[in-house]
Amino acid sequence: MIQTIGNSFLSLGFSSKVNNLVEIKNCITGDNYVKVVPEYPIFSLSCIRKSDGIKEVFIPVQSGEIKNxxxxxxxxxxxxxxxxxxxxxxxxxxxxxxxxxxxDCSTRWNIELENRDAEYEIVEVLFPRITGIYLGESWKDDIVIYPHHAGEKTESPVEEYVTDRYLNFWRANTCFKDGVYYREINYCGLASMMWMYYYDNNNGFYISSNDSDFLVTGMRVETGGSQNPWMGFGIRKYVRIRSGEYWKSNPYIIAVNCEDWHWGAKTYRKWIERYLKFDNNPPYLKNEYGLNQCYNFKKDGKIMNRFDSIPKLFKKGMEYGLRHMFIASWNRKGFDCNYAEYYPDMDLGSSMDLYNGCNYVNENGGFVTFYINARLFDMDSDFYPTLGQEMAINREDGSVIVEQYGSPVKFAVMCPSDRGWQKHLIDTACWMVKSYGATGIYLDQLGSAEPYPCYNEKHSHENIGEFNKGYLQIITVLHEKLKSLNPDSFLMIENCGDIYGSYVWGNLTWNGDPYDEYFNVFKYTFPEYVQVNMVNPRTDLCGEEMVSRFYKDMERAILLGSVMWLGVTYKFDEYAELSNYARKALSFRKKLNPYIISRRYVDDEGILGISEGLKLSRWVSEKDKDLIIVGNCNQLAGGKIVLNKDKKPKKITCCDIEGRCSDVDFSFKDNKLTINIPQSRMLYLLV
Structure with a gap:
């Protein structure tokens, strides 16, 4: 039997035979998104049998009472x-x-669970799970937006998600099980937000979790592949529901419309912004547009610089106009070693040498950020058996999660929702500010590596899925404590998370081209959050490929208004052309900054057309002219952009990365403004 619920925007048909939707109809376009009858139910529960710890998956088979x-x-x-x-x-x-x-076009979903079974505890709730869909007549023109780090945009995911590149990724890869190809990443970290979007030229599909508890949440996307074409979307909650307990989920939203992904970003933003606090950073940081990242102290057992070299490295950065010095690889045994023993490595100098170096920076117009890892404990550390093991995340079988990062060093993943690890991180960061004169603290992996549930019942958390709440507690407490020590202090994290962003100044955003990375998604959803983009020459590439990638990375950073992450003390020595361009780019970015901080990033909204090979971003203000930043990294001639405009402007000013400024030619007809774009790698227009 099929039960239907709907309005003038959409219609949903629920089949009690398959226990899932067999109709998701867009009433505007007439398209039923469900093209393949679902083989999987709308929810499933992972339960642990208390007698032996075995995890089993339970599904609905026969529905009971149905009320419409x-x-x-x-x-x-x-x-x-x-x-x-x-x-x-x-x-x-x-x-x-x-x-x-x-x-309206949105539906609100909840699930209620009552565990009456004495033998089993519920630990995972996969709901809702929508399968068997694609949009319009063909799946080949469909696009998915996935919240991996700062966002992915993948065309034809039915086909792309089953290619070797996705199957062979070392993280966030496509897996295959029970006839389904799927990707599932946990929020908040590897997944930065709790929403996904699927669309073509005529139809849109939005799914989100409006979970104010911010539980560890698996964001799942799946497909049957091109031989069995369909897409599916699901959301998994990690929550322990013991025998005799009742649990009701926070709402999930599913919407059907005719919009592109910007609609999804605005909808999710409207919900979550009530839980966020903006403008938490010192005002001077709005004028920062680049930093001098120094991972070149001790790495892989090799000493590249000592603490008494800090003044020299700082001066090198100042030659590029970079007063913000980011110091990593300073700790005992160097980078990616002996975490969480955050003491100055003795081969690099004394604690006083480190203080003196930082003091030099502070007294000469600069400031220092220190790297600490917020997640890992070296299992070879003398303190792991006595401290690290107690604070580690436990799987359901009591084992710890072990990770390696390209070296023999093995790390255990710590539990941020346990008070022991919280205290260690907070105290370490405060000590760096108080003792060495640090202004910024960078918490590596905090918004980047995967969150996990923790089954260690000796920890201070109440439930297994509180990983995100633990990190939120750390950064909110740390934010206030650091501010009391130094009003100019701030936090940075690796990559991004929606609930973390309002307490940190910089999100070191990276992913990799093979992942269809699309940082515009996070930037558009949270334009207030500062992205820091890596723009160093890629030494894993060679020749023209490396040069081309460098110009593309620079272009993207400037289009997004990002802070540039530059290793000018060791990354540019062999590349004079790229070093010169980096200086020009920093100067250009500095010139742009007053326009960027006084406007709101709106991606390409209002842009009606753009010549192939050009990229742009639009920044708007109610009081001032629009800022349009244009990238043309291949320096193509004859480019044009077309935008929607109410009236013809008197003139349009253009400035490029070479420092040339002039008025540009344009035409205006029927509220369409067509602008001729000069031939330059980067430029901006005031319209």
Whole structure:
């Protein structure tokens, strides 16, 4: 039997036979997104059998009572299940799926669970799981937005997600199980947000978790591949529901419309902004546009510089106009060693040498940020058996999570929701500010590496999925403590997370081209958050490929208004052309900064057309002219852009990366403004 719920925007058809949606109809376009009858139910539960610790997956088979009610414009569908099954065995867990809709294109979903079973504990809730869909007549023109780090934009994901590049990634890769190709990454870290979007030229599909508890959340996207073309989307919550307990989820939102991904970003932003606090950083940081990153003290057992070289390295950065000095590889045994023993490495000099170096920077118009890893403990450390092991995340079987990063060193992943690790990180950061004169603290991996549930019942957290709340506690407390020590202090993190961003100044955003990286997604959703982009020459590339990549990375950083992450003390020595361009880019970015900080980034909204080979970003203000930054890294001639404009401007000013400024030619007709773009790698327009 199929139960239908809908309005003038969309219609959902729920089948009690397959326990999932068999219709997701866009009433504007007439397209039913469900092209393949789902083989998987709308939810499943992972449960641990208490007698032996074995984890089993239980699914609904036979629905119980179904209610389809209406109160004015508000409609509600409730589907109850009295027991669940796994390979013929039943478990005494009751579930209710609730779908609500009013008078717009969004639907609100919840699931209620009652664990009446004495033998099992629920630990994972996969809900909702929507499968069997693609948009329009063909899946080949569909696009998916996925919240991996600062965002991915993948065309034809049905096809792309099953290619070797996605199957062979070392993280966030495509897996294959039970006939399904899937990617699933956890929030908040590897996944920066709790929303996904799927669209073509006519149809849009949005799914999000509006979870104010910010539990560890798996963002799942799946496909049958091009031989069995369909896409699926699901959301997994890591929450322990013990025998005798009841749990109701926070809302999930599924929307059907005719919009592109910007609609999804705005919708998610509207929900989450009530939980965020903006403008938490010292005002002077708004004028920072680059930093001098120094990972060249001790690495892989080799000494490249000692602490008494800090003044020399700082002066080198100042030649580029970089007063912000970022110091890593300073700790005992150097980079990626002996975490979390954050003491100055004796081969590099004394603690006083480190203080004197930082003091030189501070007294000569600069400031220092120190690197510390916020997540790992070296398992060979003398203190791991006595301290690290107690603070480590435990899997359900009691084992710890072990990670390696291109070296023999093995690290255990610490639990940020345990008070022991929280205190260690907070105290370490405060000590760096108080003792060595640091202004900034960089917490490596905090918004980048995967969050996990923790089953260690000796820890201070109340439930298994509080990883994100732990880090949020760390950065909020640390933010206040550092401010009391130095009002100019700030935090940085690796990559990004929506709930973390309002307490940090910089998000060191990276991913890699093979991942279809699209930093515009996070930037558009949170234009207030500062991205720091890596723009060093890629030494893993050679010749023209390296040069081309360098210009592209520079272009993207400037288009996004990012802070440039430059290793000018050791990355540019052999590349005079690139070094000269880096200086020009920094000067250009400095000139842009007053326009950027007084406007809001809106990606390419309002742009009607752009010549192939050009890229742009638009920044708007109610009081001033629009800023349009144009990238043309291949220096193509004859480029044009077309934008929507209410009236013809008197003139349009253009300045390029070479320092040339002039008025440009344009035409205006029927509220369409066509601008001729000069031939330059980077330029900006005031329109």
């Amino acid at each position: 009610t209406q109160d004015g414009i508000n409609k509600k569908l409730e589907v109850s299940y009295y027991s669940l099954y796994s390979e013929g065995r039943s478990v005494d867990i009751g579930a209710k799926v609730i779908i609500e809709i009013s008078d």
